Amino acid sequence: MSMRFIRGGIGGLASTIAAAVLVLAPGSTSAAADTGSPSAPTDLHVQSVSFTSVTLGWNPAADDSGWVMYEAEANALPRSLQRFASTEPRTTITGLIPGLPYTASVVAVDGSRNSSAPASVQFTTPVDATPPTVPGNLRATPTVAPVDVIAWDASTDSSRIRYVIRSSGSFLTATYGTSVTAWDLLYLDCVVLPGSTHTLTVEAQDDFTNVSARSGAVTVTFPNR
Known part of the structure; x- marks a missing residue:
């Protein structure tokens, strides 16, 4: 039995994931489908926040496949929803609006597209009230x-x-x-x-x-x- 890797999108995100596909030798039986979900990320926290971005960190999730990626989003209003993907237990979400309260959430996804329960954290982007220096x-x-x-x-x-x-x-x-x-x-x-x-x-x-x-x-x- 050999193994190759393909790439495909998850959850409507533009990012891609690597999915392991088994190539079975003639006469062999099909492998059982992976239906087990990864564990949920823990200790989701804000590492830094600016007027228009937030950097999140969390503890890695576990999965029996040994591989997961993460889908992260920050949402305050429908027009301010931002989604990003990461293969590491951290990411920076950009394009936020100053002065809004956001809820950020992260889910772990394995190579069979099984998703964990979400972890979430709340934060508020600051407001820039400082004018530029005088020309x-x-x-x-x-x-x-x-x-x-x-x-x-x-x-x-x-x-x-x-x-x-x-x-x-x-x-x-x-x-x-x-x-x-x-x-x-x-x-x-x-x-x-x-x-x-x-x-x-x-x-x-x-x-x-x-x-x-x-x-x-x-x-x-x-x-x-």
Whole structure:
């Protein structure tokens, strides 16, 4: 009797498992089907939690086949259900929503797709209420009119940062970079007129709608054409 391994999905997850398939020699009898479930994972606990992810750990499950994988999910609302698979007794689930209470559960699955009873634990993702640092050193190049490039030093934050450029407090444009050109504002965004003069500031916004204070101002004159 020989043995080979195939791969197939479990529980609707995109991950795959290895399933042992017996290849019987001619004249031999079929092996009995494996219907025994693995033991449930124990001591499921949160190792760390961030605004959008959680790392879980647990004690390994046992199975008479000697091999199991794990299906883990975290659910707060139908739209926030996240599922992951692991062959180790730990996993990190991403894509969570800040400020929600979640229930995480883990089941063990063997190569015959028998599932254990679930283990579960509750946790709450924190809320990011800290704004980015203020963009620094807002400057124009050249320093004499007309301006060609407006740039600033990057802010810092725990998430992605979007910069909003304002003229005398009014919104002009936004970017994920740390500079804009006169061409951008004159002809791509069409938010300034050729030859006009503006007093500009920039502020930083993070993915959680926290907004920094505005930078120091710089007054610039745009090209006539």
